[in-house]
Amino acid sequence: MSLAELICPAGTPAALRTAVDAGADAVYCGFQDATNARNFPGLNFTPDELAEAVAYAHARGTKLLLALNTYPPAGKVDLWRQAADTGARLGVDSFIVADMGVADYIARTYPGIRLHLSVQAAASSPEAIRYYCENFGVKRVVLPRILTIPEIRQIRREIPCEIETFIFGNHGLMVEGRCSLTNYLTGQSTNMDGVCSPASDVEYVRDADGSMSSQLAGFTIDRFGPEEKTGYPTICKGRYAAPHRPEGYYAFEEPISLNLSRLLPDLIEAGVHAFKIEGRQRSKSYVRGVVRAFRAAVDDIKAGREANIADLIALTEGQKQTQGAFETKKWR
Amino acid sequence: MAVKTMTKLTLGPIAYHWSADARRDFYARIADEAPVDEVYLGEVICSKRAPFHEADLPATIERLERAGKRVILSTLAEVMLKRERKATEDIAEMDSAEIEVNNAAGLFARGKRPHRIGPFMNAYNEATIAWMAGQGATHVCLPAEMPAPAIAAAARAAGALGLGVEVQVYGRASLAVSARCYHARAHGRTKDNCQFVCEEDSDGMPLRTRDDRPILRVNGIQTLSESYIDLLPEAACLIADGVTHLRLMPQAVDMVAVAQVFRDVLDGHVPTGEADAHLAMLSGHAGLSNGFYHGTAGYRRIAAAAPA
Missing domain, CATH: 3.20.20.70 (Aldolase class I)
Structure with missing residues (x-):
């Protein structure tokens, strides 16, 4: 054993x-x-x-x-x-x-x-x-x-x-050590700086209809209805729209x-x-x-x-x- | 200008699942018309795709070499399954071919025989590059996210060791790879029953934020930038810093014309500003970006400090 x-x-x-x-x-x-x-x-x-x-x-x-x-x-x-x-x-x-x-x-x-x-x-x-x-x-x-x-x-x-x-x-969904998603949106690198979806770039914005947008460096990573629990905007756990998924879906993985x-x-x-x-x-x-x-x-x-x-x-x-x-x- | 004309223009491996026909046509045009010096071939992203086009490989190599291009075979970025280990080993064992390694499994198989280091190998610094050179590396392609000072320091070290130094100057940046296929996921499938749905998106599947802003592109297990990297305005600095090879990544645009734009600037035939405007037009709807180079968010486009 x-x-x-x-x-x-x-x-x-x-x-x-x-x-x-x-x-x-x-x-x-x-x-x-x-x-x-x-x-x-x-x-x-x-x-x-x-x-x-x-x-x-x-x-x-x-x-x-x-x-x-x-x-x-x-x-x-x-x-x-x-x-x-x-x-x-x-x-x-x-x-x-x-x-x-x-x-x-x-x-x-x-x-x-x-x-x-x-x-x-x-x-x-x-x-x-x-x-x-x-x-x-x-x-x-x-x-x-x-x-x-x-x-x-x-x-x-x-x-x-x-x-x-x-x-x-x-x-983590991406192969670790091969992910530059955070650097693409924030200018801080996971590989070189040890940073992933940093809190300093996070903002929660209340929209007119009562829903909440969780944003990273100004990009809406997800949007939550008034009844939904708001999640942290980690890029690979966001909801996005794709041509076959216009409603928005967890393109990579759910939180x-x-x-x-x-x-x-x-x-x-x-x-x-x-x-x-x-x-x-x-x-x-x-x-x-x-x-x-x-x-x-x-x-x-x-x-x-x-x-x-x-x-x-x-x-x-x-x-x-x-x-x-x-x-x-x-x-x- | 003499220094500039020494600079090699390369065409990276096709990241997407283009059909065998599309690939044949593409490389025929590249061979006949594109002013690129070196062409990387082979499936780097998904081992399931390889059977569709590997039979054409010998003819493609011959065609490109007859046209005076140097051909390099690239290995897979992710190696996990038996077929991926085998594919990597098969390429690494080809003594006659020049190869670009994208996974440590390839380094293991290649041993000290000469090879190039691909952009997925994370050669971020002089210590790693020196290590790799000692193991037979002759050339290194730096990660796309490196900022200018690090590129310069890496290029200086690599140059002192006699290595070629390559930087991606055009096309979507590879931002991540995964074991999961996101193309299959978008269509309610898994990697094993994907039915090659990635073939529908010759320039990647666009993802938009829920407030409708383009953000990323999906290519099977790979996630790419929405914007195309464009370092045409920075090319002179890259060359001055010791970069010897400029890499164009194939996108679903007129790549012959793209290569010509870069060649014209390298040869001093067209001013950079005019050429860059042409490049933007050739790139269609894709935004252009150079943020990584300038040490800021990769998607950003930083204006040149002074007109070239």
Whole structure:
């Protein structure tokens, strides 16, 4: 059986302590700059905070993974190298990387620190994963959320490293690390700046008929009737009109959460080593609830007991859930 | 001008599902009439489409090469299924062909044999480009979203390593790819039973916001910009910064005429302002944009600082 480690989000020092206390096997976090893919205002760590976080986590047997998973634009590579230097000095357990230049630097400079391949690298075949393993000594790949369980099982047989999969949280629809939608509308890049549909560009506008438009940089991403709940204007979760769909429809995906709690036993059996919970932008209480529930479920499964799935389902109560690609390729 | 005439004009791979007939006609005209130096061929977006036109590939290559064009075969951007892995490996194993790799699976198969780096490979910086050059890359096409200072820094580094440097200067920008087919979804189908409905939209399926503003284009698993990138006014700066190849992406417009406009400016035959007005006319209803280059929202059109 696999280790079934629980990898939990830590957007702030407080969330990190909460995740550690709630039973995370590892927490992942980033610095307050473009070097990670959740470069949101009010999130992430200063070097001093990270030093304290490493001490807190390690004192409780929890690993700390540092996300350096964006793509430095030419001329700014030093920022990523300095972040790696700082992380190494502070004793992080792994770096989560996507850019080949960043991976190469860390592999050469800090060969003793584990490299994890971020979902932002979009390695979705055994060959792509092996490329990173053989060239940079990658020890674990975070798989894109686009594969079915039989496909994961097959990949597992053909690669020399561990597998981490997302099990819960925001359900990204585009291949990560290959999406410039936000930059097209706002001028801030997901790959280079770590920004996705940024709050600074969001506006909610009440229309004359009582409906509400949620806008990003002046573009109407969705429109909600007076009775509808207004949603955040994430570009890939908006409603648009197409020639065959003049009424407007979710062209890419509905605003929906990924919840693979029912599939946990199958994922363990398929050889997944680590389960990742998305949500560095989430609150402390959210992190506490989700981590506790998954901790209990994973422990139950490992002990051969039936997991209490109801608690996990309740976490997203009132919200639509999906098992996405993991359950069936009809999702595609 | 001597420097400018060294600059190569390239035609990127067709992103859309054009019929075999349409492709044959298109490349026949390109071979006979378009002043492009290099042409990228092959299916980059959807592996299901390849059987429709791959039988024509040898004849197309021959036709273009006879016309003096250099031909490069591009590999898939997304590699997940068995047939996609096989298609990528088949191209990577062709020792005689020049190839452009768009997925790390292709890099794995190609090993240290010479190859070009495609725009889906995320070669954003000098460290990555140096790594790739050490693995056999001879040429790199930068991501479409890169701003001017980063392009200049990347081009300088790549040039010092002897690599060709390419930037897309015309056509819709690829903004995202997905495992899901959005063309099929719009028609209530899935990728496996899509019935190739993407063939209906030779320039992508338009999406409009709910207040009726054009925003994006869908092309199967790919999402494209509504506007066409137009870096004709910026071409001189790109070349001065070390970009050696300018890429035109095929759209459902008169691409021979588009190529001619770029060639005329590169050769100094037509002033940029006049040429750009002509390009806007050739581009029909599509808006033109250069926001990415200028470090702002990609859809924006930033006026040139001074007339060329």
